Amino acid sequence: MKPNFNSFCVLCILIICGISAFQNFTGHKLLGMVPRNPDEVKVLRGFLDDPEMDFWLEPTYELQNVTVHVNGESGKKLESTLQNMGLQFYTITDDLEKWIEREREENYPGSHLQGRTTGFAFDVYHPLDEIVAHLDDVSRKYPNLTKLLNMGDTFEGNIIYLLKISSGGNDTRPAIWIDAGIHSREWIAPATALYMINHLLVNYGNDKYITNLIDSHDWYIMPLVNPDGYLHTWNWNRLWRKNRALAPGFPGVLICRGIDPNRNFDIFFGGPSTSSTPCSSIYKGDHPFSEAESSAIRDGVMALRDRLLAYFSLHSFSQLWMTPHGYTTLKAPDFAEHMELLTVAITAVEAAHGMHYRYGPSAQTLYATSGSASDWVYDVAGVRYSFSVELRDRGVFGFLLPRTEIIPTSEETWAGITSIVSHLQAKEKVKKSSTTSPSTTPLPTTKNTKPENTTDTS
Numbered sequence: 001m002k003p004n005f006n007s008f009c010v011l012c013i014l015i016i017c018g019i020s021a022f023q024n025f026t027g028h029k030l031l032g033m034v035p036r037n038p039d040e041v042k043v044l045r046g047f048l049d050d051p052e053m054d055f056w057l058e059p060t061y062e063l064q065n066v067t068v069h070v071n072g073e074s075g076k077k078l079e080s081t082l083q084n085m086g087l088q089f090y091t092i093t094d095d096l097e098k099w100i101e102r103e104r105e106e107n108y109p110g111s112h113l114q115g116r117t118t119g120f121a122f123d124v125y126h127p128l129d130e131i132v133a134h135l136d137d138v139s140r141k142y143p144n145l146t147k148l149l150n151m152g153d154t155f156e157g158n159i160i161y162l163l164k165i166s167s168g169g170n171d172t173r174p175a176i177w178i179d180a181g182i183h184s185r186e187w188i189a190p191a192t193a194l195y196m197i198n199h200l201l202v203n204y205g206n207d208k209y210i211t212n213l214i215d216s217h218d219w220y221i222m223p224l225v226n227p228d229g230y231l232h233t234w235n236w237n238r239l240w241r242k243n244r245a246l247a248p249g250f251p252g253v254l255i256c257r258g259i260d261p262n263r264n265f266d267i268f269f270g271g272p273s274t275s276s277t278p279c280s281s282i283y284k285g286d287h288p289f290s291e292a293e294s295s296a297i298r299d300g301v302m303a304l305r306d307r308l309l310a311y312f313s314l315h316s317f318s319q320l321w322m323t324p325h326g327y328t329t330l331k332a333p334d335f336a337e338h339m340e341l342l343t344v345a346i347t348a349v350e351a352a353h354g355m356h357y358r359y360g361p362s363a364q365t366l367y368a369t370s371g372s373a374s375d376w377v378y379d380v381a382g383v384r385y386s387f388s389v390e391l392r393d394r395g396v397f398g399f400l401l402p403r404t405e406i407i408p409t410s411e412e413t414w415a416g417i418t419s420i421v422s423h424l425q426a427k428e429k430v431k432k433s434s435t436t437s438p439s440t441t442p443l444p445t446t447k448n449t450k451p452e453n454t455t456d457t458s
C-alpha cells in the first residue's frame with residue numbers, strides 16, 4: 001500500500017508535535033472503582049482496547065480494584081458509562097501532572113539530592129545514563145566478582161546489560177536470574193534490582209549469609225531490560241510502558257510506536273490479553289522475539305538453562321508474587337511446589353516491613369497474559385521455578401511510587417527472593433544426605449549444585 005502524500009505530511013507534523021515536548025498530564029485523572037459482579041467486569045474490560053483508557057489496574061475479577069488513567073475527554077466518556085451502570089467510582093487524583101512534577105522535583109539530576117556527586121544513591125530514581133555509568137563503575141570496582149555482559153542493542157541503539165556475579169565455580173554453580181524494567185514506567189523495578197546488585201557486592205566477604213549465597217550460586221541480574229522505553233519515560237512521557245520500536249507494515253506505525261516485550265515471547269503468542277494494534281499498550285509485535293528486549297532474556301536464559309535454578313521478573317504494581325501460568329488458569333505441573341515456595345516468600349516479604357502481598361498462579365491472581373517472559377522461561381526453557389513479582393504499591397501512587405519507598409520495597413523483595421533460594425538450598429541438602437549413592441547417580445534436580453558446608457540462616 002502506497003501512502004498518500006498529504007496524509008504522510010500530516011503524520012510528519014503529528015510526529016514532530018508529538019515528540020517535541022515532555023507530555024503534560026495537566027487535567028488527566030486517575031479514577032478508581034471496584035466492579036461488583038462479572039457483568040461489570042465485562043463492561044469495564046470492553047474499554048481495554050481503547051488507547052485513551054490507560055488501565056493501571058486492569059479489571060480482572062469482581063471486588064478487585066480497578067484504576068484507570070484518563071484524559072479530559074475519555075474521562076467524561078468513562079464517567080458517564082459508570083454513572084449509567086450505577087457503578088461508583090472515586091477520583092484518586094484529578095491532576096496527574098502534579099504527581100509527575102513532584103516526582104521530577106524529587107529525582108531529577110541537578111536537584112538538591114545528596115549522593116549525586118559522591119556516589120550512587122539507592123533511594124532515588126536514576127536516569128538511564130546514570131544507571132549505565134553505575135553498572136560500569138560496579139564492574140570495574142569488583143573485577144573478580146562481576147562481569148558486565150552486553151545482551152543486545154535496542155531499536156534506539158542502547159545496550160541491554162546483564163551483570164554476572166560469581167565467586168568462582170567455573171560456570172557450574174546453580175544460577176539465579178533477576179530481571180527488571182521490561183515495562184518502562186515501572187520505575188521501582190530497576191531501582192530494586194540495582195539495590196540487590198549493590199547489596200550482594202558490598203556484603204560479600206563481610207556477611208556470612210550473603211557470602212554463602214554468592215559462593216553457592218551465580219547471580220545474573222538484568223536491571224533494565226527496556227532502556228529505550230525508560231529513556232522515553234524520563235524525557236518525553238512518564239507513563240510509557242512498551243519499547244520504542246517501529247512496527248513494520250502498519251499504516252499507523254509512525255504515530256503509534258512500541259511493542260510490549262512482555263507479550264513478545266514465543267509462548268501462546270497473541271493469546272488472551274494481547275493486542276495486534278500498534279497503538280495498544282499491550283501490542284505483541286509482528287512475530288515472537290521480534291524485539292531486542294525479549295530476545296536478550298531468551299538468549300541469556302537459554303545459555304543458562306541447564307543450571308538455572310530460579311527466574312524472577314520484577315514489575316510494578318499491586319503487590320503480588322506469581323508463578324506460571326499466565327495464559328491459562330489450568331494448574332501448572334509444579335503447582336504444589338510453587339505454592340510452597342510462594343508461601344515461604346510471602347512470609348519473608350511480610351516479615352520485613354509488614355506489607356501485605358497476594359500470591360498464586362498469575363492467571364488467577366492478576367489477569368491473563370500471553371507471550372510473557374515467566375511462562376516462556378517455565379514452559380520452553382524448562383526452568384521449574386519461574387516467578388513474576390508485582391512490587392509496591394496497591395494503587396495509592398501506582399507507577400509514581402515516591403522514592404521514600406524504594407529501600408523498603410527493595411528490602412522486602414530481596415527477603416522474598418533469598419528466602420526462596422535458601423529454601424531450595426535446604427531441600428537440596430536434605431535430598432543429598434538421604435541419597436545412598438550420591439557419587440554415581442546425580443539426582444535429576446541437583447543441577448550441578450556443588451556440595452557445600454552451608455549455614456542455614458532462614
Ligand SMILES: *[C@@H]1O[C@H](CO)[C@@H](O)[C@H](O)[C@H]1NC(C)=O
Binds near residue numbers: 024025026097
Ligand atoms: C503543564 O501545563 C499546565 C497548564 O497548561 C502548566 O501550568 C504547567 O506549567 C505545564 N507543566 C510543564 C512542566 O510544562
Ligand SMILES: *[C@@H]1O[C@H](CO)[C@@H](O)[C@H](O)[C@H]1NC(C)=O
Binds near residue numbers: 141143
Ligand atoms: C582479584 O584477584 C586477584 C588474583 O586472585 C588479586 O590479586 C586481586 O587483588 C583481586 N582484586 C580485587 C579487587 O579483589
Ligand SMILES: *[C@@H]1O[C@H](CO)[C@@H](O)[C@H](O)[C@H]1NC(C)=O
Binds near residue numbers: 170
Ligand atoms: C573451567 O572450564 C573450562 C572449560 O570447560 C576448562 O577448560 C577449565 O580447565 C576449567 N577450569 C577449572 C579451574 O576447573
Ligand SMILES: *[C@@H]1O[C@H](CO)[C@@H](O)[C@H](O)[C@H]1NC(C)=O
Binds near residue numbers: 064065394395
Ligand atoms: C483498593 O484500593 C484502596 C484505595 O487505594 C486500597 O486502600 C485498598 O488496599 C485496595 N484493595 C486491594 C485489595 O488492593
Ligand SMILES: *[C@@H]1O[C@H](CO)[C@@H](O)[C@H](O)[C@H]1NC(C)=O
Binds near residue numbers: 453
Ligand atoms: C562443616 O561445618 C561444621 C560446623 O561448622 C564443621 O564442624 C565441619 O568441620 C565442617 N566441615 C567441612 C567439610 O568443612
Ligand SMILES: [Zn+2]
Binds near residue numbers: 183315316
Ligand atoms: Zn509490568
